[in-house]
Amino acid sequence: MGRINGVTAHETTVSECRQYVERRVPFHTTNKQLFGYWCTSGVYAVFSYGQHWPLFVYEPTTSKWFANEDKYGTTTSKHHGKAHPFHVTPIRLSCTAMKKLVAQGYTALAEWRITDNDMEQRAELLAGLRGEAA
DSSP states (O other): EEEEEEEEEEEGGGGGGGGHHHHOOEEEESSSSSEEEOOTTSSSEEESTTTTTTEEETTTTTEEHHHEOOEEEEEEEEHHHSSSOOTTTOOOOHHHHHHHHHHHHHHHHHHHHHHHHOHHHHHHHHHHTTTOOO
């Protein structure tokens, strides 16, 4: 056992982390480069190399998983493959949207994606609706 972001968490390896992700149990790898925990916004999030890069987020009111669709390096790709919950097809979001979900929860994400007047965010939403990269 160790601590990550002030939360008691199980210590595991990258190869063994999926069992914690699927059960939504706080964990961190031995080197703390991959970790997951329940956030104050009420979501369970899995991060690679810090809170700036959420890989997966579970939102309990909708029972949905979300995945970061932005490009990342070799090691983070390995983290993504090892932490991906089995038998789940997550909803793909940009890293920016994932961070919003982690910080403020699902309702804030939905409001941001639908009503925010910021042109960059509006362009991201429209690109996502068309299936394009923003």
